[in-house]
Amino acid sequence: MKIFLIWPAGDPHMGTLISELEKGGLDVVYWVCQPGTEKYAPEKTVVHSYVDAMFGLPAKGVDVSEFPPPSAEILNKFHRAESVILTMMNRTVAGLGTDERKHLYYAMLGYWFGVFEKYKPDAVIFPISPHFAYDYVIYELARFLGVKTMAFYDTLIPGRALLYGGDILDGSKDLLEAFNKNKKQKFSVHDLAKDIREYYEPRIGESYNSVPSAIMEQKRNYSFFHRIFLEPKIKQSIRDLSFFYKAPRYIWNVCWQKKWDLFKFPVVFVRRLFFSNLKKEYKAFETRPDLNKKFVYFPLHVQPECTTCPEGGVFVNQILTLETISAALPSDWVIYVKEHPIQWIRFGIDYSDDRYRGYYEKMASIPKVRILPINTNSYELIRRSEAVVTVAGSAAWESVLLLKPAVIFGYPWFQHCPGMLKADGVESCRKALEKIVSGFSVSRQEIINYLKSYEEASIPAFIDHSAGRGSSLSREESMKNVARTVLKELKIKN
Known part of the structure; x- marks a missing residue:
């Protein structure tokens, strides 16, 4: 069975994943990979750098002269996907x-249609939602051509993942x-597994106020110290002592060969000090919350990110979402x-393309919307x-873990959990809010039953390294479990 592996991870255990898939009888005919991991590719596999793929460049050795541009018939069948894809380009070609995005x-x-026609995969494997x-x-x-995804x-x-074996908006079957x-x-x-119980029990206490581990992880990853001293390439250069000649060379390159960079940092500093930016605009419209009022809490998503595109559908546009809520809200609510931290x-x-000039001003102008200081306690809200x-x-x-109902416009992995109103x-939206006003609630029993179901359906694995922290699962074990899951889903005995 031939597969496309669209898995660009800079991970030495990619070799484990590919080896296990091959042992199970799968032929990895095409791999979109992280540059530097090509050594793990089987001999006959077409290897494609994800960086090249993001900018529409073909894999080396693939003759694109065989691939015609897409026809009007194909483009018309992909009109819904086109809107999603053009929005996704905010991440890569901001x-x-x-017109340039469309081209x-x-x-x-055209390229990928040609690749599918040429290599004819039976399945396409992604690490996360594309x-x-x-x-x-x-x-x-793949879905258009009837290829399994x-x-x-x-x-x-931590250490638990779900398989999406079809339409990613349907979640885990x-x-x-x-x-x-x-x-x-x-x-x-x-009756819950120890790790699920240890996750759940603290969160239902009235005093629980812990910063989510994912936020802590990203704060560390994007801190100045981490970017300077813990970035993998810099850590490696410190270990092999090459840092001491690379650093002066880099400074020389910036200060002499790229003279314009000499002015870049002071210009950015002055611009942020004296001119408008996102933080200043946000603060201009923020107001302290009155917790005695009746309110719904709408925390903004980080963007660009998969939780809104593609998982938000048309509601990737959070201003549209707020306008919809405002039109549906009871008159005294x-x-x-609050912006995501x-x-x-x-x-x-x-x-930027996702947070443009006037973004928060537009939000603040929507009836009933109040923008809160970013440090307002989310759990209290x-x-x-x-x-x-x-x-x-x-x-x-x-x-919903706190037995408080929620209204969702998108398709999160927990979309079928009791207490979620779509x-x-x-x-x-009005019907969902009217249901809440009428006393709609979720019971502790329903949540525990859902968590037990999650225990049965989840895979002992993590895709992003941060999702494995706090788990006893090793990266190698995780990759082997991913491979077993793929083989099981494809009904291949291993």
Whole structure:
């Protein structure tokens, strides 16, 4: 059985994954990889740098003269995907105009359609939900051509992932099937696996206020100290002592060969000091919350990220989401909005395609919307709110664990959890909020049954290294479990 492996991880255990897949009888005919990991590729595998793939460049050795541009018939069948892909390009080709993005998309579609026709895979394997434009093109083409797709999803419990064995917006079929089987059971907390119990029990206490591990991880990763001293290439150069001649060479390169960089940092400093930026604009509209009012809590998503594109559908546009909530909200309620604490740390405070000039001003102008200081306690907002409303954020999950209902516009991995109400427009949002006003609630028993179902459906694995911290699972074990899951899903005995 031939597979495409769209797995660009700079991980020495990629060799373990590929070896296990081959032992199981799979032929990795095409691999989109991280530069530097090509040595793990089987001899006849076509190797394609993900960096080249992101910019529409072909794999080395592939004759693109065989691949014609996409026809009008194909483009018309991909009109929904086109909108998603053009938005995804905010991540990789920010600032590129619409026509230029379209041309890049057409080039990607033509190339990958040709690759599918030439190599004829039986399945395409992704590590996570595709969200870098090129991989989403591959995903949509695979589904159009009837090729099996598989992706994995790191959940909020360390060392546990879910398999998405079809439409990524449907989530995990295994989790849904397990919950349908278990929803009328009488499981107790003591029936849950130790790691799930240790995750769950602290979160239902009234005093729980811990910063989520994923946020702590990203704060570390994007800190000045980490970027300077813990970046893998710099750590390696310190270990082999090459740092002491590379650093002066780099400084010389910046100060002499690229003279313009001499002015870059002072210009950026002055611009941020005296001119408008995201942080200043946000602060201009923020207001302290009145927790005695009736309100829904809408925490903004980090963008660009897969939780809104593709998992948010059309509600990748969070202003549209807020306008929808505002139109559906009871007259005496307000919407408390708070920026994600990682947004500025990860992407900076300069304006961008996702956070453009006037972004927060537009939000603040929406009736009933109140922008809160970024350091406002999220757990207190969840506890004091009438409901959490989000596209597909983890705040909805935290909310239902506290038996507080949540309204979701997107397709998070926990979308079928009891307490989640789905909205896709003003009318459905209004009905969801009316249901909450009428006393809709979720029981502790329902949540425990869902967690037990999650235990049964989840895989002992982690895709991103951060998702494995706090777990006793090794990276090698994780990769072997991923391979076993792939083989099982493809019904190959190993």
